[in-house]
Amino acid sequence: MSDIIPGRLKSNRILLGIALIPPGIGLSSAAETLEPIEVISTTPLHGVSIERTRLPMHTEVATDEDLDNQQSLDLSEFLNQRFGSVFLNEAQNNPLQPDVLYRGFVASPLIGLPQGISVYMDGVRINEPFGDTVNWSVIPESAIAGINLMSGSNPLFGLNTLGGALSVQTKNGFSHPGGEIEISAGSFERMTAQASIGGSTDDLAYFITGNYFEEDGWRDYSPSESKQLFGNLAWKGEFTSLDMSLSVSDSDLIGNGALPEELLEEDREAIFTRPDQTEQEAQLVRFGGEHYVNDDIVLEGTLFYRNSEVKTLNGDDSDFEECEDEENEGFICEEDDEEEEVVIDQNGNPVVEDDDVEGGTINRSKSDQDTVGLSLQTAFLQPLAGRDNQLIVGFATDRSEVDFSSSTELGALDETRQAIGSGILVEESFTEVETETKNLSFYLTDTWSITQQLSLTLSGRWNKTEIELRDQLGTALNGDHSFTRFNPAAGVAYDVNEQVNFYTGYSESNRAPTAMELTCADPDDPCRLPNAFLSDPPLEQVVAKSWEAGVRGSLPGFDWHLGLFHTTNEDDIIFISAGALTNEGYFDNVGETSRQGIEMSFSGNAYDDRLDWFVSYTHLKATFEDDLTVASPNNPFAVDGEINVSSGDRIPGLPENLLKAGVTYQFTNKLAIGLDLHYGSSVVLRGDEANQDDEIDGYTLVHLRGEYQATDRFKLFAKVDNLFDEEYETFGLYGEADEVLGDDYEESRFLSPGSPRAIWAGIRYEFL
Numbered sequence: 001m002s003d004i005i006p007g008r009l010k011s012n013r014i015l016l017g018i019a020l021i022p023p024g025i026g027l028s029s030a031a032e033t034l035e036p037i038e039v040i041s042t043t044p045l046h047g048v049s050i051e052r053t054r055l056p057m058h059t060e061v062a063t064d065e066d067l068d069n070q071q072s073l074d075l076s077e078f079l080n081q082r083f084g085s086v087f088l089n090e091a092q093n094n095p096l097q098p099d100v101l102y103r104g105f106v107a108s109p110l111i112g113l114p115q116g117i118s119v120y121m122d123g124v125r126i127n128e129p130f131g132d133t134v135n136w137s138v139i140p141e142s143a144i145a146g147i148n149l150m151s152g153s154n155p156l157f158g159l160n161t162l163g164g165a166l167s168v169q170t171k172n173g174f175s176h177p178g179g180e181i182e183i184s185a186g187s188f189e190r191m192t193a194q195a196s197i198g199g200s201t202d203d204l205a206y207f208i209t210g211n212y213f214e215e216d217g218w219r220d221y222s223p224s225e226s227k228q229l230f231g232n233l234a235w236k237g238e239f240t241s242l243d244m245s246l247s248v249s250d251s252d253l254i255g256n257g258a259l260p261e262e263l264l265e266e267d268r269e270a271i272f273t274r275p276d277q278t279e280q281e282a283q284l285v286r287f288g289g290e291h292y293v294n295d296d297i298v299l300e301g302t303l304f305y306r307n308s309e310v311k312t313l314n315g316d317d318s319d320f321e322e323c324e325d326e327e328n329e330g331f332i333c334e335e336d337d338e339e340e341e342v343v344i345d346q347n348g349n350p351v352v353e354d355d356d357v358e359g360g361t362i363n364r365s366k367s368d369q370d371t372v373g374l375s376l377q378t379a380f381l382q383p384l385a386g387r388d389n390q391l392i393v394g395f396a397t398d399r400s401e402v403d404f405s406s407s408t409e410l411g412a413l414d415e416t417r418q419a420i421g422s423g424i425l426v427e428e429s430f431t432e433v434e435t436e437t438k439n440l441s442f443y444l445t446d447t448w449s450i451t452q453q454l455s456l457t458l459s460g461r462w463n464k465t466e467i468e469l470r471d472q473l474g475t476a477l478n479g480d481h482s483f484t485r486f487n488p489a490a491g492v493a494y495d496v497n498e499q500v501n502f503y504t505g506y507s508e509s510n511r512a513p514t515a516m517e518l519t520c521a522d523p524d525d526p527c528r529l530p531n532a533f534l535s536d537p538p539l540e541q542v543v544a545k546s547w548e549a550g551v552r553g554s555l556p557g558f559d560w561h562l563g564l565f566h567t568t569n570e571d572d573i574i575f576i577s578a579g580a581l582t583n584e585g586y587f588d589n590v591g592e593t594s595r596q597g598i599e600m601s602f603s604g605n606a607y608d609d610r611l612d613w614f615v616s617y618t619h620l621k622a623t624f625e626d627d628l629t630v631a632s633p634n635n636p637f638a639v640d641g642e643i644n645v646s647s648g649d650r651i652p653g654l655p656e657n658l659l660k661a662g663v664t665y666q667f668t669n670k671l672a673i674g675l676d677l678h679y680g681s682s683v684v685l686r687g688d689e690a691n692q693d694d695e696i697d698g699y700t701l702v703h704l705r706g707e708y709q710a711t712d713r714f715k716l717f718a719k720v721d722n723l724f725d726e727e728y729e730t731f732g733l734y735g736e737a738d739e740v741l742g743d744d745y746e747e748s749r750f751l752s753p754g755s756p757r758a759i760w761a762g763i764r765y766e767f768l
Contacts, residue, residue, distance in 0.1 A: 040148055042445055042459075043156050043392060044120040046169050047290045047300045048379040050390055054447055054455040056491020056505030058550060058563050058599065060084070060149040064171065067144060069664070069674075071705050071719045073192070073213075075144060075168070076100050076136045080678075081703075083149055084601045084616030087658055087680060089730035091752050092255025093219050096137045096226055097278070099731070103151065103565060104595035104622040104654050105163025107134040109278070114574050116162035116511065116544070122170055122245065123302040124286055125158065128310075129369055129400035129437050131514050132160050135308070137251040138282045140228035142182075142194040142209040145171040153509035153544040153567060155461035155487035156443055158396065161509040162544035163567060163595065172234045172243060173198040173205030177768070184717075184762025190215035197768065205234040218755055219256050220271050221416070226251040240291045247284040252277070258750035260737035268727065268753045273360070273417045273740060277313040282306070298379040300394075306371040314363040315419030317740050320410060320426070322353045332357055332410070343410070344427040351424055357410040359740070360419040365406040373398030377443075388449040400437040402515065407431075417740060432472035435515040440464045445489075452495075457505070459489040465512040465541075483512040483541045496551075504549035513539040517573060517587040540571040540589050550599070558604040566596035568625070591626030593651060610666040618658045622651040630689055634734035634748040637692040645689045652688060653731060655698065657681040670710070676703040685732035685749065696751060699728030718761035725757040 039049040040059050052059050060083050072078035076098045080088035087101045091110065099108040105116030107127075115132035118125060127134055148167040150157065157165035179197035184190075196209035211228040227250045234243035255278070256271040263270050286304040293299060323333035325340050332351040333340040343351045351357060377394025408429035411421040443461035450456050464484045471477035491505025517539055550563030572593040603614035624645050633641035650656075657679070664674035682695035705719035731752040737745040 091731040094255035143230040153546040182764040186760030187758035356422040360413040362409040371400040500553040643690040652684040652686040687734040728754040
């Protein structure tokens with residue numbers, strides 16, 4: 001039994017890739033001499049794997065060594081640098097708060113984006129239950145052993161897998177013994193530190209790592225700090241392995257976001273209003289196990305508890321101002337359907353006009369999210385009709401409870417445009433809601449080798465989501481919602497010859513509206529994210545249907561892939577800008593949307609492996625497929641505050657062309673230098689769904705990196721991002737600049753500037 005390898009257990013080959021060998025499984029000396037192949041896990045649980053070329057989809061994998069070589073700050077930066085079809089925008093201008101987009105679908109920490117990528121760590125879904133958001137700062141970069149990126153609407157990864165699934169596997173003491181310390185510093189007063197140590201006996205192993213990050217930020221008034229701790233204990237027996245892990249993170253991030261285009265031209269480091277602060281504390285406790293009943297049956301399971309407490313503090317412009325009607329003279333009002341409404345404070349009194357309550361607001365929110373979940377699956381690896389076959393059957397269930405509260409305080413902006421509170425809170429802004437979300441799903445997948453060259457994969461998952469909303473201040477937000485669906489997938493992979501493999505597949509997945517979206521869906525009462533939730537009309541769940549096909553292959557020192565993909569979202573949900581402020585609007589089903597494109601990737605090595613290189617290109621066409629009218633009051637082309645979107649108009653925020661390339665050359669046994677290029681074409685502003693305004697220009701960035709292995713244990717490294725100090729923007733939307741900056745600032749376009757040239761250097765020391 002000790003010589004069995006997960007995946008195709010009858011095989012005697014070493015299987016390389018994301019599926020790291022679990023503690024209970026060993027390798028025979030005979031196996032070590034055979035030709036390696038790459039494998040991947042087809043479900044969030046990583047124990048059982050299969051050859052990548054047998055799957056009817058495109059996959060990308062990376063290991064911790066790849067992350068180290070790229071010198072990436074965190075997982076999101078690595079994905080942007082190395083994985084094709086991944087685009088990262090800097091909407092918040094904080095390196096730990098990016099929007100990560102893949103094939104036109106997003107995984108973001110920001111409420112207000114239509115989340116379409118599921119993210120897992122060791123089989124635990126880390127999309128937050130309240131808004132499906134992904135807080136990248138909870139994933140410790142130094143704990144990552146490997147990464148899977150699965151394309152398409154893969155139903156096996158459950159809810160929110162509209163465009164893809166990202167699955168991360170962490171380290172343990174069996175797979176990563178030894179220790180290291182790494183420290184770096186440089187531009188923007190950034191300082192990072194990592195330390196890890198791992199080890200094992202015959203049947204016990206431990207691994208502990210910690211990360212620290214702090215910087216002042218390159219924008220004004222933008223300091224941030226993040227701390228992460230991860231630990232793993234593992235035990236292995238002859239047929240069984242068990243492990244327990246704990247992940248803790250604590251972050252205080254400032255992301256001051258977009259600023260008016262005219263102010264951007266004057267000072268790229270400026271901010272519009274401040275602060276925009278997010279504090280998060282998160283904990284994840286996970287228990288995992290694997291048991292080999294025999295050579296052909298493997299049981300796996302994961303039990304987990306997650307807690308995430310997020311506090312936001314947003315200093316904004318104000319849509320409250322001095323009343324104009326004679327009967328309201330001397331008070332503060334808010335426009336409601338072109339009629340004035342006197343603002344009432346927390347004590348039930350009308351707010352008197354005063355310098356301390358005009359020009360600014362402070363929006364606060366707090367969410368406490370607790371999730372308990374369990375996943376179990378069984379893999380059956382018996383041959384079918386004399387051919388290799390892998391059948392996996394499983395189920396997953398989780399229950400989340402969320403306590404959410406928010407408020408708006410009136411105030412004024414000081415000379416630095418910081419919102420200073422007055423102590424007067426708007427009565428109608430108070431929100432307190434408790435939500436409970438229950439998810440239950442059953443899934444199966446079977447990959448059968450019909451012939452030695454042809455593999456057939458059939459998959460499916462049944463999802464049921466129940467959401468209960470209970471208003472703690474009344475009954476307006478009360479609601480009970482239920483969503484169910486079965487999502488199928490099918491495809492084939494065919495070995496044309498030993499070097500060329502063809503694949504094609506179809507898949508479906510769904511995303512139930514989140515509790516946050518269900519309470520912010522009325523165009524007549526836009527929400528001020530993440531505040532001011534209302535009693536709103538229900539939303540339909542989003543259903544994604546994906547086709548893809550491609551050809552991939554390898555030759556000595558050369559790998560390549562060419563692919564086509566097409567995903568249609570039915571009843572797609574987007575956030576529609578519909579207020580005076582840049583963060584005000586509502587969620588709505590907008591009919592069908594489409595993402596389709598072409599992918600190409602090439603990589604290889606030469607000169608006795610001294611030269612490594614890669615090139616990837618994606619052409620993406622992301623469009624609305626139905627005619628619709630949406631609110632966009634600050635769009636200069638709007639008529640009566642609305643714009644008419646036509647079928648074929650581009651979805652905002654997504655480049656049509658994306659090119660990445662990189663080369664690393666090992667000059668000596670000690671010195672290696674790398675150069676990376678990143679090109680993104682123009683994007684449409686959010687709020688310009690009708691594509692009438694000028695787009696944000698495309699850009700090209702060049703990054704330089706290098707490392708020097710001074711001794712066997714001691715390494716020096718450095719990198720230069722944006723080598724030529726390109727001035728560029730990656731995101732834009734509309735707002736009212738003149739309310740804060742004065743009448744000289746007439747343009748309504750707000751853009752998020754990209755980071756300027758930056759240099760960091762560090763040292764790494766390995767021990768044990």
